Amino acid sequence: MLRTNLNEILVFMAVVDAGSFIAGGQALGLTRSAAGKAVVRLEDRLGVRLLNRTTRTLNLTDEGRVFYERGLQILAAVDDAEASVAGPAGTPRGLLRLTVADAFGRLVLLPLLKKYLEAWSEVQVEVSFTDRLADIVEEGFDLAVRIGSVNADKQLVSRVVARYQAVLCAAPSYLAEHGEPLNLDALAGHDCLFFSSRTRRQSWRFRDDAGSWVKAQGRSRLRLDSGEAIRDAAVAGLGIGLLPDFLVAQDLAAGRLQQVLPALDAGDIEIMAIYPSKRLLEPRVRRFIDLMVEELGS
Numbered sequence: 001m002l003r004t005n006l007n008e009i010l011v012f013m014a015v016v017d018a019g020s021f022i023a024g025g026q027a028l029g030l031t032r033s034a035a036g037k038a039v040v041r042l043e044d045r046l047g048v049r050l051l052n053r054t055t056r057t058l059n060l061t062d063e064g065r066v067f068y069e070r071g072l073q074i075l076a077a078v079d080d081a082e083a084s085v086a087g088p089a090g091t092p093r094g095l096l097r098l099t100v101a102d103a104f105g106r107l108v109l110l111p112l113l114k115k116y117l118e119a120w121s122e123v124q125v126e127v128s129f130t131d132r133l134a135d136i137v138e139e140g141f142d143l144a145v146r147i148g149s150v151n152a153d154k155q156l157v158s159r160v161v162a163r164y165q166a167v168l169c170a171a172p173s174y175l176a177e178h179g180e181p182l183n184l185d186a187l188a189g190h191d192c193l194f195f196s197s198r199t200r201r202q203s204w205r206f207r208d209d210a211g212s213w214v215k216a217q218g219r220s221r222l223r224l225d226s227g228e229a230i231r232d233a234a235v236a237g238l239g240i241g242l243l244p245d246f247l248v249a250q251d252l253a254a255g256r257l258q259q260v261l262p263a264l265d266a267g268d269i270e271i272m273a274i275y276p277s278k279r280l281l282e283p284r285v286r287r288f289i290d291l292m293v294e295e296l297g298s
Helices: 006-018 021-027 032-046 062-086 102-119 172-178 184-189 227-235 245-254 283-296
Strands: 051-053 058-060 094-100 123-129 143-147 156-170 192-195 205-207 213-215 240-244 268-276
Touching (some): 006 032, 006 062, 021 032, 058 062, 062 094, 094 102, 094 283, 102 123, 102 143, 102 245, 102 283, 143 283, 156 172, 156 283, 227 245, 240 245
Parallel strands (some): 094 123, 094 143, 192 240
Antiparallel strands (some): 051 058, 143 268, 156 240
16 A cells, blocks of 8 residues: 655645645645645545545544544654654744633633743644643643642643632622621621533632631532532622632722632642653643743743
């Protein structure tokens, strides 16, 4: 069986990414005709149609979609091979795949991604905004950015890149109706908005005068799997939330939320960078981690 020409795979990938033979060919310095012929040769070798063509559009067939996904894996492997010999000073290039906590990603990381993309022109970034704990290795992510501690996993490395103050807060309307708790024990009589998902359930701990951690005993009638949803529920007067200050600073300043028991020490909320354990970390991953530490570490 003839070996498929790698150049033809690259042309096919470029055509799909660009959405046309003209633009895909131009990205590789080819004419439209040359790009079209390369894809036809690839289809002939494989014995399947990869693209449905009309005069105006290109659409992947089912076989084309599978082949494109495998092509992404090939390109990622090439990037890894280059990174493994590039050394610490290697230039970031290739696709950086991130999974980030939803609110933190949109409010804090997006401005950093702008700086990152401006600094490294050979990098593309693909981001999944979700509070779900993705399986980084299984789902093929280079890096996860998560709020709070994570379960130990020998396959993963974790690094603290930032810390934020945890703020206990509620809407003035909730406090007017239910009263303001005067101490930690009083939280037991209040509706507390806990984070809860299929894999994680939040509990609140505060440091007492002796320096020991004490668990708060609050009612939990409404549980949510999104930090921003908890913030919205608190603003709507549905209960008391414990949230990082980056998420509620504007609401506190505008009076939509009010800090509760400000003397309580809830500790800091850590932002963790989590990535698969490797002897050499790809430059595109390392540079983004370094940028987070530089910009957010203070």
